[in-house]
Amino acid sequence: GDSVTQMEGPVTLSEEAFLTINCTYTATGYPSLFWYVQYPGEGLQLLLKATKADDKGSNKGFEATYRKETTSFHLEKGSVQVSDSAVYFCALRVPGGGADGLTFGKGTHLIIQP
Amino acid sequence: NAGVTQTPKFRVLKTGQSMTLLCAQDMNHEYMYWYRQDPGMGLRLIHYSVGEGTTAKGEVPDGYNVSRLKKQNFLLGLESAAPSQTSVYFCASSLKGVAGLAEAFFGQGTRLTVV
Numbered sequence: 001g002d003s004v005t006q007m008e009g010p011v012t013l014s015e016e017a018f019l020t021i022n023c024t025y026t027a028t029g030y031p032s033l034f035w036y037v038q039y040p041g042e043g044l045q046l047l048l049k050a051t052k053a054d055d056k057g058s059n060k061g062f063e064a065t066y067r068k069e070t071t072s073f074h075l076e077k078g079s080v081q082v083s084d085s086a087v088y089f090c091a092l093r094v095p096g097g098g099a100d101g102l103t104f105g106k107g108t109h110l111i112i113q114p
Numbered sequence: 115n116a117g118v119t120q121t122p123k124f125r126v127l128k129t130g131q132s133m134t135l136l137c138a139q140d141m142n143h144e145y146m147y148w149y150r151q152d153p154g155m156g157l158r159l160i161h162y163s164v165g166e167g168t169t170a171k172g173e174v175p176d177g178y179n180v181s182r183l184k185k186q187n188f189l190l191g192l193e194s195a196a197p198s199q200t201s202v203y204f205c206a207s208s209l210k211g212v213a214g215l216a217e218a219f220f221g222q223g224t225r226l227t228v229v
Contacts (some may be wrong), residue, residue: 042222044157046217102206107156
């Protein structure tokens with residue numbers, strides 16, 4: 001079956017540090033890939049997405065590139081802020097593979113210290 | 115722009131009690147989902163629906179029932195609550211599963227505690 005593996009946290013960084021959160025996947029078809037973010041006390045929000053190999057999703061200074069050869073979709077940001085503290089979920093969805101929604105990783109708790 | 119709205123936001127139940135969680139979306143989405151979120155487990159799919167009048171089981175359906183009588187509403191029921199059902203529940207909706215349009219929109223969550 002489909003699965004997503006991401007580094008588990010918490011990941012603690014200082015403000016303005018470089019961020020990488022690793023995500024790898026296995027999928028039965030050709031998936032679309034997503035990063036969702038969950039701020040404290042809130043639901044999940046889509047951060048960025050990519051639908052085919054070599055696509056780069058970007059939003060709010062975050063980037064992730066769809067690497068089919070390494071089945072990866074690592075999240076990066078050049079300079080993190082305290083406001084980026086949240087839980088980040090990598091997810092995939094296989095189009096036409098049924099309506100059973102997204103497959104999520106377990107989430108990475110990111111803590112940014114001033 | 116309400117998006118996906120869940121009610122209630124918090125609830126405490128005694129073991130054996132029943133309750134219904136309501137999810138409403140105003141985006142005319144065909145697909146709706148119920149997930150539960152537990153520490154160290156990520157989000158796990160309970161049930162989902164591909165359209166009005168249809169439902170299907172997800173990864174962890176036991177102890178839950180759902181109904182989709184109207185396209186905009188998706189109800190999650192617990193007939194006899196157990197402490198193992200203490201969790202945060204999220205509803206989500208999306209358009210049909212087409213690449214590039216497969217973004218899911220989430221509600222704010224319902225924190226349920228069963229004592």
